[in-house]
Amino acid sequence: MKATVKKYGLYALGIALVIFFLGLYFGKELSFKTQEVIGYTTMAVSLIPIYFGIKHYRDYENNGAVNFKEGFIIGILIALCAAIGFAIIDFLFVSYIYPEFPQDYLAYSIDNINASDIPADQKIKDIADAKEMMKTYGTPSFGAILMFSMVFIFGIIISLISALTLQRKSN
Template identity: 45%
Template sequence: MKNTVIKFGLYGFLLAIVLFLSGLYFGKGMDFSTQEVVGYLTMVVSLLFIFFGIKHFRDNINSGEVTLTKGLLIGILISIFTASGIAIADFIYTSVINPDFFTDYVAMMREQGHTEEIPDWCSGFMAFIMFITVLIIGLIISLISALILQRKN
């Protein structure tokens, strides 16, 4: 199980970093709504390695069997890798590539009529929020994948 988690976790980690930074860097001219959609697509595509990791474990490592619990555990562990990749990419983007991101985002929110207090978040906190967001989506994908792939002989 360990090798499967590391292998598919690293695939998700690398794909997350590449897609997330590419989407943010090349999407600088896009509005924030479009960037948000691209960001969520990046998360979901990177988290698809959960399904393939559970399937690989079931078919190639564990003699065609995987329980719901074991599949869920594999999926969550792979999610941690992917969430880490997106959090690192988000931190790099908001602290190195586009350090004015928060200022621009707050200005856009005010232009759209949001008058409530918008907190002044740092890059580290936003990276943590991204990590948690990806982990929650990963949990959902893990549960769905484990339900689909569970098999006892």
């Protein structure tokens, strides 16, 4: 099991590091909406090794059998590798490559609030809330933790689905 987790965990980590970095670096000029789509797509692609890792373990290391628990553990550990990759890149990107990101995203959020059809007093409250949240949560460390959490949660879901679909009892 360790060999499978290392191999496919490194695949997930590598995919996360390379594709997420490329998406962030070359996507800086794109709209935040487009960047969001690229980010979620990158998450999905970096978590593909979960399925293939569980399948590899079942087919090549465990004589064609894997129970749900084993598959889920393998998936979680591979997801952990991808989540770490995303957190590292997010932290480095916001700390060194695009430190203006929190302020730019706040401006984008304020523009969206102003363009919405909500009453003026609600807009004022929402803008104040957005500014307060940015003071509290707009740090590279928090962004990295948030990115780690999102990828890991998606990884748990993919691990559950993969472990359920790939489980097979030994003959």
